[in-house]
Amino acid sequence: MSEHSFSPESLMMSFGYKPELSEGAIKCPIFQTSTFAFKKAEDGKAFFEVAYGKREKSDEEELGLIYSRLNNPNLQITEDRLCLWDGAEDAAIFESGMGAISSMLMEFLNPGDVLLHSVPVYGGTDHFINHVLPKWGIQSVGVNPYQDKAEVMQELEASGMKDKVRFIYLETPANPTNALVDIGMFREIANEIQTQEEPVYIGVDNTYMGPVWQHPLKLGADLVIYSATKYIGGHSDLVAGACLGAADLIKRVKGFRTFMGNMAGPHTGWLLMRSLETLKVRMEKQAANAEEVANFLNTHPKVEKVYYLGNLKPEDGRQYEIFKKQCTSNGAMLAFDIKGGEKEAFKFLNSTKLIKLAVSLGSTESLAEHPATMTHSDVDEELRNKISITSSLIRISVGVEDAKDLVWDIEQALEKV
Numbered sequence: 001m002s003e004h005s006f007s008p009e010s011l012m013m014s015f016g017y018k019p020e021l022s023e024g025a026i027k028c029p030i031f032q033t034s035t036f037a038f039k040k041a042e043d044g045k046a047f048f049e050v051a052y053g054k055r056e057k058s059d060e061e062e063l064g065l066i067y068s069r070l071n072n073p074n075l076q077i078t079e080d081r082l083c084l085w086d087g088a089e090d091a092a093i094f095e096s097g098m099g100a101i102s103s104m105l106m107e108f109l110n111p112g113d114v115l116l117h118s119v120p121v122y123g124g125t126d127h128f129i130n131h132v133l134p135k136w137g138i139q140s141v142g143v144n145p146y147q148d149k150a151e152v153m154q155e156l157e158a159s160g161m162k163d164k165v166r167f168i169y170l171e172t173p174a175n176p177t178n179a180l181v182d183i184g185m186f187r188e189i190a191n192e193i194q195t196q197e198e199p200v201y202i203g204v205d206n207t208y209m210g211p212v213w214q215h216p217l218k219l220g221a222d223l224v225i226y227s228a229t230k231y232i233g234g235h236s237d238l239v240a241g242a243c244l245g246a247a248d249l250i251k252r253v254k255g256f257r258t259f260m261g262n263m264a265g266p267h268t269g270w271l272l273m274r275s276l277e278t279l280k281v282r283m284e285k286q287a288a289n290a291e292e293v294a295n296f297l298n299t300h301p302k303v304e305k306v307y308y309l310g311n312l313k314p315e316d317g318r319q320y321e322i323f324k325k326q327c328t329s330n331g332a333m334l335a336f337d338i339k340g341g342e343k344e345a346f347k348f349l350n351s352t353k354l355i356k357l358a359v360s361l362g363s364t365e366s367l368a369e370h371p372a373t374m375t376h377s378d379v380d381e382e383l384r385n386k387i388s389i390t391s392s393l394i395r396i397s398v399g400v401e402d403a404k405d406l407v408w409d410i411e412q413a414l415e416k417v
Contacts, residue, residue: 008084009280016080030270031073036065053255070258074269079242081276082232085211086224088244092254093269097207097227098124099262100241102132104203104223105167107256111137114164116156116189118181119144120387121171122205122227123376129169141165144387145172145179148318152189165193170221171205172326176335176371176395177388178208178307180322187220201249207231210362212283213329223249228272230362234282238271240264282364285400286332289366292403293396293410297336302344302414304337304392333361335371335395342391344417345370349394351413354405361397366406368396 017028038044047066050057057063065071079091094100105128109115117129119142129140141159143152156162168190172181186202194200203223204216210231216224226232228240243253257263264272294308310330312320338344348368349357355366359375369375371389379389398406 008081011084012081012276012279015084016077028074028077028270028273031068031266033068033072033266035067038064068266069261069263072266072269074266074273075264078269078273078276081273082211082242083244085279086215086217086244088217088224088250089247090250090254091242091244092250092257093228093264093272094241094243094257095262095264095268096239097122097225097229097241098128099260100225100227100243101125101205102128103256103260103262104225104243104253105129105133105169106136107252108167108201108203109133109136109138110166112164113138113166114159114161115140115167115169116152116165116186117142117169118171118174119383120174120177120179120376120379120389121169122175122207123371123378125169125171125205126376127378139164145174145181146318149185149189152185153192156193162193165200166198168200168202169205170202171208172214172216172322173208173309173331173333174387175208176307176333176376176393178309178331178333178335179387180309180319180326182318182322183216183219183221183326203243207362208333209327209329209331210279210283212280213287213331214327217245219326222246223253229360231283232275232279232362233272234275234279234363235271236360236363236365238268240268240272282400283329283332286362286398287329289400289403289406290332290334290398291330293398293406294330294334296407296410297334300411300414302339302417304339306334306336307388307393308334332398333395334398335393337388337390337392338394338414338417340392340417342370342373345392345394347417348413351416352409353412354401354409355396355413361395363397364400366397366399366401368394371395 022029047063049055075093082091168186170181190200201222204221205225206216207227207230223245226242228242297303297306312323314320355368358367359369372391376389
């Protein structure tokens with residue numbers, strides 16, 4: 001037979017792991033160790049020379065392990081497997097999504113630089129951009145997903161900071177409204193405003209779509225970010241983050257990670273490795289369930305509007321075009337405006353029996369929350385209202401339960417309102 005290329009979901013079971021190095025164990029063990037023994041002193045010298053950038057690794061050289069702050073088998077194998085979905089050259093796993101986001105931005109931005117970013121973004125990211133980066137002399141310009149290229153360039157010109165933009169940070173689909181950002185358009189903008197001496201990199205938070213339904217690196221991004229807590233972990237039993245991209249860029253990110261000390265531990269790496277094996281089947285079931293839930297909400301008299309990618313139609317213009325270009329699924333995240341306000345939203349949330357009232361998303365169980373007072377409560381109120389994060393908005397992360405049970409639960413909760 002001719003050579004065969006295995007799909008990522010098949011390779012998730014074994015890629016990067018050699019059973020013969022671990023007593024023949026079919027599954028990779030947890031390497032719960034802080035340090036690793038060298039065979040000889042010369043090996044230790046060689047490993048550290050490469051680790052600290054004193055020389056490049058030769059093609060025939062196979063480096064060993066040093067210390068779990070630098071590298072660990074569980075992290076390395078998981079990083080290698082995660083790369084398969086996005087077609088990335090390398091990945092860095094962190095102890096949280098915010099660890100990945102903050103490390104990436106701090107590595108590629110310096111005092112005096114400007115960050116161009118989409119709005120809305122996750123509440124923690126919003127706080128970091130607007131309250132933490134300014135302490136380091138890094139300013140930002142926010143643009144909404146519905147602005148076209150000319151409008152974004154006009155806003156940059158009006159800000160007087162166009163020549164200082166060094167990084168573009170996008171979140172698409174946006175949390176919690178599912179608004180889509182055109183990655184390719186921002187690639188064009190980056191190419192126009194960068195210089196040979198000062199490149200403008202693009203990082204994309206792909207948490208809402210996960211590694212299965214959207215691939216930002218193939219759409220013009222330089223780096224892709226995940227809260228790996230969500231779909232990648234997928235069981236609400238770990239907190240982790242990941243940054244993927246070209247080898248030279250991830251080398252910088254990993255260097256920053258080493259000295260910040262915010263890498264994930266071996267047990268987290270092992271849990272992520274376990275979860276990657278079922279990532280696609282979980283996400284496919286979640287997407288199928290979300291479609292059933294959205295169809296029910298679309299016709300309910302107590303629902304004003306449903307924010308769901310499957311509702312996009314050709315008459316929605318650019319949003320529909322972006323969806324067709326960037327996404328391979330409607331996803332499993334949706335939000336809806338309940339008729340009324342906070343009182344009615346809270347009554348609904350307090351009345352569900354199967355769906356849990358909790359933040360986070362992408363897990364096997366369905367979760368519901370109130371963005372305006374929970375995940376996005378720190379976002380400026382005027383901005384929240386402008387981007388549809390109102391007191392009537394409820395966000396639902398659809399899990400793998402029976403779809404009929406989810407619809408029943410939502411129906412009975414709405415009856416209580």
